Amino acid sequence: MGASASSSSSSSPELQEEESIATSTGSLPFLRPSFSKLSNDSDSVSSTSLAQVFSLKTPKSIPSSPVTFPSLLSSLGPSLSSLLFPTATATWLQFLRGYNRCCSRQPASSSLALLFRLFSQTCLHAGIPCSLDLDDDKVSGFFAPADLLSLLSLCWVMALHSKAPEGAGGGGGQPLVLPDLTHLVLSAMVASGEVEDEGDAWDFDVSRSEKRMAASKVHVWMLSTIPGLTGCFPEYVREKLRSCAVSGDSPILSADDTSIKDGKDTFLLECGRAWAISLTLRTTLGDEFLGASFPGAVSMSFDxxxxxxxxxxxxxxxxxxxxxxxxxxxxxxxxxxxxxxxxxxxxxxxxxxxxxxxxxxxxxxxxxxxxxxxxxxxxxxxxxxxxxxxxxxxxxxxxxxxxxxxxxxxxxxxxxxxxxxxxxxxxxxxxxxxxxxxxxxxxxxxxxxxxxxxxxxxxxxxxxxxxxxxxxxxxAKEQQDAYKNRETLFSDQRRKVDLKTFGNWEDSPEKMMMDMVSDPNRVRREDR
Incomplete structure (x- = not known):
């Protein structure tokens, strides 16, 4: 039943193509069991089940977040489901097509346009005004600074639930503390030409600003400055379906299940800054920043x-x-x-x-x-x-x-x-x-x-x-520890004095030199 029945009864070229795309990304092995479990071994998955997989409960409190952000979180699952799977039920072919639309290999600009479309649809579902106009992969309209901050915060939450291990923190009603991402919003505003004097950056208030940035300019800024942002949406979808395939359950996860702690500590490397740096890197080095990007959710030793x-x-x-x-x-x-x-x-x-x-x-x-x-x-x-x-x-x-x-x-x-x-x-x-x-x-x-x-x-x-x-x-840390231990050993050896290497004072060259200085004309008998 499920995916196996669908694929056996229909071997259309379109289905073969979608399965080939999913295979090329290594996703087909977990897509089959996830579809089977979500469909209860039937031939289709309901939109309600899909929305439940991608949903997040609104946490009890989100300190220092935009006013509309809790509504965005609660609307994420239904909006994502309707964007990728627009019909009331999704067959195996439609399930693959929706997944590949988001998670297949594609240009970064297309992935970013799909992210903008998700944000626009989530705002619409939550009843929040949005000035984005999207036509296919073309991006137009405007971003208010507060809207861009909400989009970046939403991407951070999706990245958090993609990277955090299962069961991290265990919930417990912890508040979700969003990182400070104002520096990214200001960067986009400067790139869009909306900041006349950069000296005003220290006193800028994102929530009260009435400036608007062209969505096309924000699109270009993201591709050039934080290209890693395009991976937040696909990774979220991929990890949610993989978790469903492994566990067999489709719980509505809470946004505070990871017990994120307050990132406003005394370190210069705050989680928002670490995440921003990780988005600029196209190599595996970006994964090393996870511990600093999501403190409390991803294990990070302060070594x-x-x-x-x-x-x-x-x-x-x-x-x-x-x-x-x-x-x-x-x-x-x-x-x-x-x-x-x-x-x-x-x-x-x-x-x-x-x-x-x-x-x-x-x-x-x-x-x-x-x-x-x-x-x-x-x-x-x-x-x-x-x-x-x-x-x-x-x-x-x-x-x-x-x-x-x-x-x-x-x-x-x-x-x-x-x-x-x-x-x-x-x-x-x-x-x-x-x-x-x-x-x-x-x-x-x-x-x-x-x-x-x-x-x-x-x-x-x-x-x-x-x-x-x-x-x-x-x-690298183990190599440094070994180096320090070796240097400490050498230092200790240099401090030690081996008395056995010294002979009798009467036979020492130092005594002879002192005697010569005190009486250089003194006649000495040569010992034979």
Missing amino acids: HILYRSSLDGKGLNRFWSNVEGYNGSLLILISASSTVPGESNDGGRTWVIGILTDQGFENRKTFYGDSGYLYAISPIFRVFSPSGKDKNFMYSHSHPTGKIYEPNPKPVGLAFGGTLGSERIFIDEDFSRVTVRHHAVDKTYQHGSLIPSQGFLPVEASLLEVEVWGFGGKA
Whole structure:
């Protein structure tokens, strides 16, 4: 019965094509049992059953969320079901066709257009005004800042339930704490030309803004800045049907079943920032950010953090003692405060930038590295990938041990991009100041402003906090631990003095030298 009966009774070319598409994505093995269980071994699945699979209960509370967001969550399941499976019942062919429409390999622009259509239909089902106009894969209409924030938050919830392990947290009525995604909304507004003065970014209120962004410009911004957003919708559908095939049940999951904890902790790497960075990566490195993107739902050991200036102490020496020996991808986050042009010296604004490297730090006198990314994280999110013109990705140099004369001393500190003496980002050895220069000095990373309203002149700011997170996996951390243990062993060996290596004081060269200094003309008899 179910899928097997349908496929045996109908071997039309259309069905064979849909099954071939599902096979190419590795989905057919779990689609058959999920269809069979949802249809109760009949030839079709009701729209009610499908809506139940994709539904989320509204949590008891969602602090700091848009006013309309609870209604969006409760309308997600029915809207998704009607979008992919528009008939009252879905046969095996219609079930495959709806799944492949969402989860098959297709251009990113088509996936994003389908996501916009889901958001528009969910708003319509929830009775929320929406200004999107969708015709096939063409995108038109407008996004209000609050609407874009709701869309991004909805994608975060779908990603959460796609990545979180089954039963994580166990519910318990925990509130769903959404991450702060204002930096992404501001990034879209700047890209759409709706922000005249970037210096106003710190005081911008998303919920009260009446500006509108063209949906086509938001579409382009998402494809260029956060292309990983296109995978949230397909992954959600895929994981819900896979879970149904394994468990045989179709419960209406609660949005707070993962017991997400408050992401507003004291770390610079908040879950919203980590998720934004993961959306920019097209490699498996993005999976390493899951623990920081969904704290409490995905297991994350805080061994990921290698250095934190407020805890480990400021300065290059303290930094080096914590990151040395780690050979894996690193995320360096820098929080600093600088004066905005036109404001008084007391009007300093705090901003956060980041650097993602593909290797660990080395004590060198030249730039090194094979790849990397620069990030403007707060208040406006931007990503700057390698330009391919130069390879000055990272620089780290400390004072040599001992007093050694250097005719041409190299800068002591950390740098990223640019050239020696004209680094795009430079942190001094005391970790008290950070200098950010205009992108004109840099041929390694793409052009753009790391700080709102950044001009051509260098910006010198007071460094507030530095964090270094390791995303090289378990092997990189174990390798660093082995390196530190080896260095500790060598240090202990050097401190120990073996008294057996020393002879009698009377026969020692030191005593002979002291005797000669005290009376150099003294006649000594040679011992034969």
